[in-house]
Amino acid sequence: MIEPLLRVRNLRVVFPHRHGELVPIDDISFDVKRGEILGFVGESGAGKSMTGAAIINLIDPPGYIENGEIWLEDERIDQLDARAANRVRGKRISMVFQDPLTSLNPLRTIGDQLVETILVHLPISPEEARRKARKGLEEVGIDPARIDAYPHEFSGGMRQRVVIALALSAEPELIIADEPTTALDVSVQAQVLELLKKLCREHGASVILITHDMGVIAETTDRVAVLYAGRLAEIGTTAEVLNSPQHPYTRGLIASTPSVEHGDIGTHLFQIEGAMPRLDALPSGCAFHPRCEYADRRCAESRPDLLQERVACWQYADG
Amino acid sequence: MNGERGAWQRFLASDFFYDFKRSPVTLVSFVIVVTLILLAILADLVAPTNPFDPASLNLMNGFTPPMEPNAFTGETFLFGTDDQGRDLLSAIIYGLRVSLFVGLTAVILAMVLGVSLGLLAGYRGGWIDSLIMRIADIQMTFPSILIAVLIFGVARGLLPPDLRDELAISVLIIAIGLSEWVPFARTVRGTTMVEKEKEYVQAARLIGLGSGQIMLRHILPNVLSPVLVIATITLALAIIAEATLSFLGVGAPPTEPSLGTLIRIGQDFLFSGEWWILLFPSVTLLALALSVNLLGDWLRDTLNPRLK
């Protein structure tokens, strides 16, 4: 079996708080294989973005990784000092954020920001870096002649392409894309996703795609992890999870996603009763049990582990 | 009737008073300001001597250090005396009176002017609004101390020379008042523009109330708390402006010295070792300006978090 590119084991992130601590991520484990696209799906606050931030070592203080390990091949990357972290960030793992309007420094040209990133990570001359920057722009479908333009001269979709070029500029092995299309017009979302998918395949980079949109998951990812209240609810290949979801929460999520093919438009969509608990008021046992129609006493009392590397649910354990 | 008492008890139970009790810095500032104001009002009663009465001065008492008996007369002065044997404590108490009087009247002038112009600009709009606000903009470009000195100079030029010292205090008040009206006008204008669109004002207009009545009865009450905050902060500015002008020699005359004048006099004795003539007026000024400033900050945070 091939060694996975990224291994996350028992990750737990803690934010100290006036009354004790908040735990936005609790005991999450997963692998990312080379070249695959792993989707993270869940509601806002489920811990998707925080997991991405933890991998790239960018959790905002006072939060910190309290427990767990993150391995990039055979290097442990969750305890690096600032200098070593910068060697990984951008170079081996890079990130694409949600809002392309605010991800770029408005006062510097896009070429400037590309060249700067390339020079930090690759041992090449400024002239070569600029050549590489132009090539990067061409790859994402932007006229390289516009290398000296400022971010505000591009539309939202074009800016997200610039951001993708930036993320790819040092040829990383893993890209974490945090809701990369949420802020874009619906009409360009698919283009940008397709571009991301294509480029990663060409460069052989793996992707962690963070989204709240089951449709995006279905179209883009190889495997998917469902997060709920900072915990992993279910993980598996996209086909498995979508066709036979095991966790009641996943089932709810899928049922509440509109699907054009099934003619759901205009019909009443399924809703999961209640709301995801706040981090300072997590229920005992399985965090989903107050909203789960199958919940019994055990669900309220103790927390289910991830069973058979697939789903964390007592009901599944019982078959 | 228990209306009075009820109001007082409601005040004691209010958030406002609770906040006040909770902040030791505010309490201390408040005590300092009240003490200094009382001293200024009761100057004739509390000051050991009247520094403006030549009969009470004894040149032999000149340059007596604080808390030490004078070599010739054996008299002791808490803060010492100046070159003319004037008791410094008394001079400070009377100087405080001048400083506070000028500061308070200047703020009242600035407030009346600023609130009126602000109401007018906000309520009428149009070219009156543009005119008032353009003047405000241009005036705000220049530091208010410069405006105050300039107004002081112009006023002196308008007065016949023999009246210049006599009216110096009034001129000072006008100069400082005219240099500080802009913040009042801007705030009041903003609130007025919002309020005049509200339904109750429209209703008042429909039942035939005049503009003056609407402004006075309906709009003015809405701007009171920000105006109070600005007034307090402006008071600190006005006290410092007065001290600065008097220190520069273009403020209170030597016959009616304010704290700034006393500091100006004290500076002359810095090199000859009579430090107390400079120190005590300076400390008094600092305590006054700083306390008023802190009270203003607290009022702003409590009454009007938006201004922060």
Add this chain to the structure above:
Amino acid sequence: MLFIIARRLLQAFVVLLLVALVAFTIFRFIGDPVESLLGQEATVADRQALIDRMGLNDPIPVQYLRFVGNAIRGDFGISYRTAEPVSALIAERLPATLELAFVSALFAIALGTLLGIYTAIFRHGFTAHAIMSSSLIGVSLPTFLIGVLLIWLFAVELGWLPSFGRGETVQIGFWSTGFLTASGLKSLILPAITLGLYQMTLIMRLVRAEMLEILRQDFIRFARARGLPERMVYFGHALKNTMVPVITVAGLQLGAIIAFAIITETVFQWPGVGLMFINAVFFVDIPVMSAYLLLVGTVFVVINLIVDLLYLVIDPRLRDGQLKRQTV
């Protein structure tokens, strides 16, 4: 772009004309110019001659235009007090004020920016907290007290630095400079600190606040995610964006420094135009007051203009007219 510049130039010109109008009003209508120049004992014939020579009977708009024309040529009339041309007085004293203002501004901007960056980056550190708290005291102290305090400490108690005047100056053409002698430089230190301290704390607080705001932005997070070292994040990305609002305030403060010089120059008996102005106010020397107003007004308007134009250079979005600068 050209349109924006043209409009700003026009605005500046109108404001200058307004300032000139105020200066002219003071010059012409405060006091009696004829009596001030000739004294009360002058004969009617003398008075009439002067009135004719000064054109005081011409229509007011004509007098105003002549006043502006004269001012442009550097003619501000005759001082009532010293009977010298006001322009000569100003020329003699302007170098002192400009050198003082220059050093103060340099001190305020350099130290203010450095401390602002420092307190923003190490905002939880003890030193940063100490700097912030002491800056509060700096803001509440009146300028003249700071000057007096510095004189007491460094001139009287320690005897290190002179307490008044410019020290020895060197005459280079019309310009007298204190930069070239040891005593001239030593004399500059205390007044420059006094004059610049308030602006320094202001700039420091502004830089800190702006920097903290910028550091919260997404593009800073993205710059970190791209693996840029902290140094590049702070200086390559955060600082440049911080400087946009700082330039406005720093620019406007530069004007304020020249105006506030009247206080510092009085405390240190610094022979500049500020001290000249205060003396003019005291002795009701109207032409000098009016000329000073014109001078300071021009400085303010020009600085405002430069600040606006600098904006266009720094922020590409403004060049394209996408954003309007917020008036501060």
